[in-house]
Amino acid sequence: MNGVHDMGGMQDMGPVVREENEPVFHADWEGRVYGLTRVLNLGPKWTVDQSRFSMEQMPPARYLQSSYYERWLFGLESRLLAAGVVSEKELADGKPRPGGVRVPKVTREQYLGQLQPWRAPKPEADPPAKFKVGDRVRARNIHPKGHTRLPRYIRGHVGTVERNLGVQRFPDSWVASQDPRYQHTYSVRFSPEELWGPDANSKDAIYVDLWDEYLDPA
Amino acid sequence: MSTVTEHTHQHEGTELSDVALRVRTLESLLVEKGLVDPRALDAVVETYETRIGPHYGAKVVAHAWVDPDFRRRLFEDTNAAVEEFDFTVAGVLATRLVALENTPSVHNLVVCTLCSCYPTQILGLPPTWYKSAAYRSRAVIEPRAVLKELGVELADDVEVRVWDSNSDIRYFVVPERPAGSEGWSEERLASIITRDAMIGAGKVTVP
Numbered sequence: 001m002n003g004v005h006d007m008g009g010m011q012d013m014g015p016v017v018r019e020e021n022e023p024v025f026h027a028d029w030e031g032r033v034y035g036l037t038r039v040l041n042l043g044p045k046w047t048v049d050q051s052r053f054s055m056e057q058m059p060p061a062r063y064l065q066s067s068y069y070e071r072w073l074f075g076l077e078s079r080l081l082a083a084g085v086v087s088e089k090e091l092a093d094g095k096p097r098p099g100g101v102r103v104p105k106v107t108r109e110q111y112l113g114q115l116q117p118w119r120a121p122k123p124e125a126d127p128p129a130k131f132k133v134g135d136r137v138r139a140r141n142i143h144p145k146g147h148t149r150l151p152r153y154i155r156g157h158v159g160t161v162e163r164n165l166g167v168q169r170f171p172d173s174w175v176a177s178q179d180p181r182y183q184h185t186y187s188v189r190f191s192p193e194e195l196w197g198p199d200a201n202s203k204d205a206i207y208v209d210l211w212d213e214y215l216d217p218a
Numbered sequence: 219m220s221t222v223t224e225h226t227h228q229h230e231g232t233e234l235s236d237v238a239l240r241v242r243t244l245e246s247l248l249v250e251k252g253l254v255d256p257r258a259l260d261a262v263v264e265t266y267e268t269r270i271g272p273h274y275g276a277k278v279v280a281h282a283w284v285d286p287d288f289r290r291r292l293f294e295d296t297n298a299a300v301e302e303f304d305f306t307v308a309g310v311l312a313t314r315l316v317a318l319e320n321t322p323s324v325h326n327l328v329v330c331t332l333c334s335c336y337p338t339q340i341l342g343l344p345p346t347w348y349k350s351a352a353y354r355s356r357a358v359i360e361p362r363a364v365l366k367e368l369g370v371e372l373a374d375d376v377e378v379r380v381w382d383s384n385s386d387i388r389y390f391v392v393p394e395r396p397a398g399s400e401g402w403s404e405e406r407l408a409s410i411i412t413r414d415a416m417i418g419a420g421k422v423t424v425p
Contacts (some may be wrong), residue, residue: 008331008382010355016367018347024267027375029241035259036245052333068349070237086247095252108257118297123418142284149384151331153358157297168386185386196359203377209384
């Protein structure tokens with residue numbers, strides 16, 4: 001979706017301001033929203049990718065005015081409502097009504113027990129890589145209406161495959177229909193002139209992680 | 219210049235803000251419906267407030283500065299090298315890590331233009347500026363201006379590499395070891411390695 005979350009290359013967003021000695025959470029509610037999102041994502045109902053898509057669907061003016069965890073809260077409430085886990089009435093007054101879709105309760109022990117290292121996702125058969133390091137590739141000029149990790153600022157532009165990052169789920173189909181469509185992901189190097197025109201600093205480079213289905217040979 | 223409010227602090231204090239009330243209502247509703255264990259939420263908050271944070275990344279970088287074999291392993295297979303440490307690792311956020319090497323001629327900067335992807339398992343949760351519209355929009359189109367605002371001045375002949383992290387891959391920067399730190403213990407080295415230096419938004423200096 002060409003949403004307001006797709007911010008790469010936008011201008012006039014103001015200065016980058018660093019907060020000295022910033023706490024992990026600025027208020028208790030931020031930690032609770034983070035925790036609720038994490039434990040509910042451990043269940044079978046939602047994935048991290050779906051969390052991202054639900055936040056991207058926040059109305060654009062509201063998205064820009066909201067703090068980071070306000071967006072998380074919006075995403076969390078919309079996923080719970082869409083799945084029928086809670087109703088609008090319940091959210092409004094906090095009083096549980098009978099019925100509603102049930103999700104498994106994740107206990108403290110289960111959460112702590114699930115702290116474990118990353119392992120590459122294992123598809124049944126490793127799909128072949130469409131590209132190799134050094135290949136020239138063009139990011140597709142497509143405008144999916146659903147979730148996508150193909151940012152607008154590189155669409156239609158040519159870059160070079162810098163490295164193969166291995167096989168990953170394809171975010172677009174994983175969110176749209178829970179189809180993992182495992183494929184190779186690459187770090188693709190773009191020059192600033194290619195993306196931003198002749199006035200850009202030619203010494204620099206922008207690297208974007210892109211899936212096979214986002215790329216064509218150039 | 220327009221500005222975008224990315225964070226508000228006006229409600230901290232004794233009275234609960236609207237959003238704090240909304241969250242309290244949601245949590246108690248889910249607890250009463252038997253869907254959420256509040257102690258699990260406590261565990262998530264404790265994990266990120268007290269266990270996983272930039273001190274993990276600082277240990278990794280300090281070790282890479284003093285041990286050339288480890289440094290090589292870190293760039294070859296970052297996850298395996300990080301697993302040599304006895305860190306708490308968070309399952310749902312344990313993504314693939316890639317270490318980037320800063321040198322006198324290359325400066326790396328990490329961003330996520332679409333959301334807030336970050337090497338959480340070794341740096342903890344990202345700072346507010348990393349998640350801000352200003353940083354997400356500008357880091358890819360004017361990285362040198364952004365770096366200057368963050369206090370990083372680079373010579374014209376240094377190549378700036380911007381890495382737009384995309385959900386499944388998380389980048390972090392191994393900064394240059396500063397002059398004047400020769401002979402230091404790993405522990406002392408780790409004490410000067412900042413979170414921002416491991417995102418590329420700072421350099422490590424001897425205080």
